[in-house]
Amino acid sequence: MDIPQHRLLVTGVPGPRSLRLAARRAAAVAFGVGSTMPVFAAHAGGGVLVDVDGNQFIDLGSGIAVTTVGASAPRVVAAVQEQVAAFTHTCFMVTPYEGYVAVAEALNRLTPGRHEKRTALFNSGAEAVENAVKIARSATGRPGIAVFDHAYHGRTNLTMAMTAKETPYKQGFGPFAGEVVRAPLSYPFRDGPAVDGPAAAIRAIDEIRRQAAAEDLAALVIEPIQGEGGFIEPAPGFLPALASWCRANGVVFVADEVQTGFARTGAMFACEHEGVVPDLVVTAKGIAGGLPLSAVTGRADLMDAPQVGGLGGTYGGNPLACAAALAAIETVEAGELVARAAAIGDLMTTRLRGLRAADPRVGDVRGRGAMIAVELVEPGTTTPDPALARAVAAAAHQQGVIVLTCGTDGNVLRLLPPLSISDDLLTEGLDVLAGSLAATSPLCPARPV
Structure with a gap:
């Protein structure tokens, strides 16, 4: 129209x-x-x-x-119309189809880093965040998850535990999943000039260490620019310092790019602004032009750690959403x-x-x-x-x-x-x-x- x-x-x-x-x-x-x-x-x-x-x-x-x-968007509409006339669902875990594979290939190409990658598709941002945690735990054999003040990661039981804001997202819905520790974020407006990015990272790491030993942490999960928490952009140097600490301690660095991904911030992914290459990237929202789709993309050794059948879901990577995603990505790149x-x-x-x-x-x-x-x-x-x-x-x-x-x-x-x-x-x-x-x-x- x-x-x-x-x-x-x-x-x-x-x-x-x-x-x-x-x-x-x-x-x-x-x-x-x-x-x-x-x-x-x-x-x-x-x-x-x-x-x-x-x-x-x-x-x-x-x-x-x-x-x-x-x-x-015209490309998205046309792609969905073509796909809906072909088939609406088979379940990729039963009868796979090319669209899912093509989306995985595109995400492996587009996400930061030139290392070998794999992708798994899901339905919502929260579902993808939860699966990123599953993947990190499976790959490391560790239980703990580090998150940050003001974070928003979803409304499932685990992602509510990871989300900071109590009302309306958590009030009355507990108890929540355990093994989640929370650290202070870099918040330049409130920290003031005395706390730059590297100093804020030291503060965060010290708080994480007070709550959990690094060898017990599977992953650190962070929004490169927070969404629901207030569009808080950490001070320069904060994200690279956290990523470096994760690498040194065998902790999986997970970038929750649900709200920041797919050109939203003036880069294809917000991590690119500081040259940060996450181990796992979580995407959703802008991925498919309005259709429900999400993904976890990351290092092949991590993504391949869960057993066969350990990842998936009936609707994950629905063919209509995959068609929309390919068209949305084409629109971003061509336009x-x-x-x-x-x-x-x-x-x-x-x-x-x-x-x-x-x-x-x-x-x-x-x-x-x-x-x-x-x-x-x-x-x-x-x-x-x-x-x-x-x-x-x-x-x-x-x-x-x-x-x-x-x-x-x-x-x-x-x-x-x-x-x-x-x-x-x-x-x-x-x-x-x-x-x-x-x-x-x-x-x-x-x-x-």
Whole structure:
């Protein structure tokens, strides 16, 4: 569907059809399933989402970094249509098919490092993280897992244990899997200039050692740039120092690139910004243009450690998702979307750093490529202001812009536009965001930027 690439509000938000669907939802859908937006989607394409009432929203969320190549990207649509006409499922563990193998080959080629690799496909990011832990434990014969403050790795029992944020992800769902230790992350906005990347790595390693002996650790799992935790980008040198410590101690270094992978940060994978080559890379979200697919890719000796039948799942590497993934990867490479992500990042950070200079409630602007965060605080402090973040996001929603929040304290606005968005549409979305921020505090208005 060719959707005009502009913002358009024809009803209030939500409109009457969305309100009727919300009533049906309340009667049918479990209360614990939340939604950011009060509207129901009907169509999406490029950088625009259209709701059931005909309102057109500028999409600065990409379904949480999933539709990186744009919603309903033409190559993805065509590939899925062709595959669905051929067959929808056989289960790769019963009757394998070429699409799964081709995706594995592509991931082996694209992920950092030129060493021999293998790949296994799954359905969700959490499932892939859990399988990365299984692989590391099988290969090392060790039980322990090291993770970090503010981390988000999923909603399964093990990945909830690995996730830092209690509410809403963990509250009332314990007890959780054991053998998980947690270390402080490098957080430049809160650490200050006295704690650089190598110093933060020493601090983290010291904390890990206090909780577990290195010879008991199977893996260290880290998001190169944290997602749900607040788009926290560690200080330079932090990731390389951790990777070096892992190598020296036989600990598998696992990069959780679920949210950062596939051109999102202005590199194909975020680890590349510091030249880090992980032992295992976990991917999902942007891998398949909106279809459910995830993967673990890594060193062949590690990936081949589990016994035959130890990895897999009924739907893992579904043929439709594999077709979509191959088309999405082709779109990234043919469209030079790595470079496009970097250009989007330059546009956003220039504008948002202007807001930070003008408004003391904007504590930090950070991120890479098309993965940028605005941390909101009480004026002139580092004290989180989650109420302000909620108010700004809600105001933007009412004006036709999809903006997401995140952070352990819920005080961070996160911007994840599709890489297909035009500069004009992105600029308009940022105009609305700036206006929404100014409107939340008439006593402390942001100066025009």
